[in-house]
Amino acid sequence: MARIETSSSRPYHLVIFGASGFTGQFVVEEVARTVSEGPKGNLKWAVAGRSKQKLEKVLEQAAGILSKPELRTEVDVIVADVGEPDSLAAMCKQAVIVLNCVGPYRFYGEAVVKACVENGAHHIDISGEPQFLEGMQLNYNSQAADKGVYIIGSCGFDSIPADMGVLYTRDQFKGTLSAVESFLTLNSGPEGGCIHDGTWQSAVHGFADSQKLQSLRRKFNHKPLPTVGSRLRRRGSLFFSREIQQYTVPFMGSDSSVVKRTQRFLVEEHQASPVQYGTYAGIGGVGSIIKLMFAGMMFWFLVKFSFGRNLLIKHPEFFSFGLFSKAGPTRKQMEASSFQFAFYGEGYTEDQDPSQGKPNAKIRTLVQGPECGYVATPIAMVQAALTILNEPTALPKKGGVYTPGAAFAKTTLIDRLNKHGIQFSVI
Numbered sequence: 001m002a003r004i005e006t007s008s009s010r011p012y013h014l015v016i017f018g019a020s021g022f023t024g025q026f027v028v029e030e031v032a033r034t035v036s037e038g039p040k041g042n043l044k045w046a047v048a049g050r051s052k053q054k055l056e057k058v059l060e061q062a063a064g065i066l067s068k069p070e071l072r073t074e075v076d077v078i079v080a081d082v083g084e085p086d087s088l089a090a091m092c093k094q095a096v097i098v099l100n101c102v103g104p105y106r107f108y109g110e111a112v113v114k115a116c117v118e119n120g121a122h123h124i125d126i127s128g129e130p131q132f133l134e135g136m137q138l139n140y141n142s143q144a145a146d147k148g149v150y151i152i153g154s155c156g157f158d159s160i161p162a163d164m165g166v167l168y169t170r171d172q173f174k175g176t177l178s179a180v181e182s183f184l185t186l187n188s189g190p191e192g193g194c195i196h197d198g199t200w201q202s203a204v205h206g207f208a209d210s211q212k213l214q215s216l217r218r219k220f221n222h223k224p225l226p227t228v229g230s231r232l233r234r235r236g237s238l239f240f241s242r243e244i245q246q247y248t249v250p251f252m253g254s255d256s257s258v259v260k261r262t263q264r265f266l267v268e269e270h271q272a273s274p275v276q277y278g279t280y281a282g283i284g285g286v287g288s289i290i291k292l293m294f295a296g297m298m299f300w301f302l303v304k305f306s307f308g309r310n311l312l313i314k315h316p317e318f319f320s321f322g323l324f325s326k327a328g329p330t331r332k333q334m335e336a337s338s339f340q341f342a343f344y345g346e347g348y349t350e351d352q353d354p355s356q357g358k359p360n361a362k363i364r365t366l367v368q369g370p371e372c373g374y375v376a377t378p379i380a381m382v383q384a385a386l387t388i389l390n391e392p393t394a395l396p397k398k399g400g401v402y403t404p405g406a407a408f409a410k411t412t413l414i415d416r417l418n419k420h421g422i423q424f425s426v427i
Contacts (some may be wrong), residue, residue, distance in 0.1 A: 002122060002150055002392040003098055004039065004368040012046045013038055013389055015078060015095035015121075017112060018102035021048035022196045023126065023326050023374060029062045029380035032071055037386050046073040046341045048078040048091050049102075051276050053081075073108075078196070082108045085401050088115035096387050097122040104202040105132040106209075110139075111153055122150045122388060126381050128158030130200050131213045137261070137401040138219055144399045151401040155302055156377035156382040161280060161341050161422065162255035163262050163405040165367040166395035168414055168424045169345045170275055171183055176354050177347040178229035179276040183244045186281075186372065189336020195373050203252075205314050207303045212373035225264055225274045229347065229354045232276040238289065243344055244282045247289055251279040263403030269396070269406075273354070275345075290320050329374065337371035369422035376422055384418045385406065 001302040006013055014031060028047060035043040047055045055077045063071040075078040078090040082102060091099060102108045113136050116123040127133055129342045140159040144151050155159070162182055170177045186193075206213075241248040259277045266272035283292055298319055302308030316324040329337070343366070347361040348375040369376045387408055390396065396402065404413075414424050 002388055002395050003120070003148060004389050004392050005046055006096060010094055010096060010120075012044050012076070012094055013096045014045040014099055014340055014385055015048050015091060015097075016045070016099045016101060017048045017091065019079065020049045020051060020058045021101055022198060023377065024049070024101035025058050026374045027059065027099060027378045027381060028058055028128050029066060030382045031099075032062055032068055034382055035387065037390075039389050043386075043389075046094070046315055048080050048202070050079065050081045053077050078280075080163065080199065082111045085111065086116065088112060089119050092121040093115050093118035093357065095121045097124060097388060098383060099381060100125045103127065103129075103198050105129050106202070106207060108203055110136065113140055116151065116359050117147055117149050119373070120147060120149060122152070124155045124381060124384055124388075126158065126377055127153055127202075127252040127361055128156070128199070129206055130208060130254045131209060131216060133254065134213070134220075134261070138216065141265040141420060142403040144401055146399075150388065150390055150395060150399050150403060150407060152384065152388075152407045153401070154254055155404055157339070157372040157379050157380065158253050159258035160254045160380040160384070160417075161367045161376070162338070162402050163258050163403055164237045164341050164408065164414055164417070165341055166259050166275055167262070167409055167425065168276060168367070168406050169343045169363060171337065172261050172365060173345060173347055173361070175347055175349040175352065175361055176228060176273050177275050177345050177363070178273075179232040179278075179347070179358055180345040181232070181243075181278040181346070182251075182255070183241060183248065183282065183342045184279070184281040185246070185340050185342075186337045186341070188210030188333065191330070191333050191336060193320075193333045193337045193371070196322050196324045197313075197326045199373070200316040200320065200324035201313055204303055204309050206211065207219050207299075225260070225267060225275065226318050228273050230358050232278055234278060235280065241280065241282065243342060246282040246284055248282050249292070250281045251281040253279075255279045259405070262403045262409075265403065265406040273370055295319065295321055300352055322424040329371070334371040334375055337375075339369055339372040339376065341367040343367070364427045366425050366427055369417075369420065372392045379420045379422055380417065383413060383420060387411045387413045387416060
């Protein structure tokens with residue numbers, strides 16, 4: 001069972017590391033909103049990062065936005081730097097859970113995971129980088145298990161809606177669910193929307209390093225997961241989706257990788273029936289296709305060379321047609337934005353043998369919520385942490401490196417998300 005008690009030497013339930021970063025500031029605000037949901041109605045927390053001055057400024061900003069002047073004086077500040085292992089160790093010794101907001105994780109994540117494992121703190125991140133996530137599983141799973149520490153990756157928009165959405169669809173299906181396809185649509189208001197360039201940097205380095213991801217996966221020596229029922233047919237690289245009535249491409253995020261790892265865990269640890277998964281994202285009409293093709297060709301060409309990667313990182317707005325920017329979205333843009341995941345599942349009713357014939361039943365579910373990057377992501381991350389603190393007996397029996405679905409399959413995380421604006425429903 002997870003250790004979740006604070007003590008005189010470990011005084012904080014949560015420490016937000018990277019609290020003064022673009023995403024970190026919104027995680028600070030979300031934690032401040034939910035302090036009453038901590039153990040016994042009280043959450044003890046602190047902020048951490050390289051600059052004491054910047055951290056104090058973030059608390060000042062949150063105090064003003066939330067009309068909570070006590071944040072200026074009641075939240076402690078810890079100075080810690082990924083380049084200084086002793087400072088990370090000191091931070092981790094004081095935390096039950098570290099909420100790690102410092103990306104790109106491929107450069108800055110491992111030092112924090114290592115410090116958490118060695119110093120007995122659980123770790124939650126919001127990474128959408130499969131190479132980092134799977135690398136941590138390969139390198140730290142057995143150590144984390146020995147220490148009783150839970151390292152849970154991708155607890156933001158990447159990939160809680162997808163991973164928990166597949167589990168929700170499975171749990172709502174009466175019978176054996178064999179396959180699910182998800183279709184993501186993002187909506188923005190009249191002022192448009194964009195994503196902070198930290199995500200763009202992660203994508204640039206991720207695509208440049210895709211060969212390393214393949215060799216990393218070979219080290220696991222995984223056997224292929226068994227297929228239940230008909231094999232899920234992969235769609236093309238661009239098609240018109242009748243499901244969401246727009247042109248659609250395979251979703252390039254970490255969702256597919258995370259869901260597959262969850263399914264493997266559930267098969268191996270709980271002898272569950274595996275669910276096949278395909279994930280897609282709507283891109284809109286013909287104009288969007290032209291933009292995407294042009295941007296995609298430039299990206300694929302430039303990402304192969306170091307000078308090209310430097311160009312991509314230096315000018316995210318130009319090369320992404322405004323989708324990514326160094327400034328990130330405004331609060332007004334965020335307020336008017338939302339996401340929707342539509343899940344289309346198929347399987348076999350309880351009286352049908354999955355080894356005989358084609359699936360004979362379908363299900364459709366929705367996961368929808370506010371702006372994905374800086375509203376939904378902090379909600380998901382903080383609710384994941386509160387689930388650990390409040391439901392330690394519902395987590396896997398031993399520590400380790402887990403996906404959200406593997407860690408939270410038997411908890412009330414979905415109910416918690418429903419109460420905070422990330423809605424799961426059957427249609």
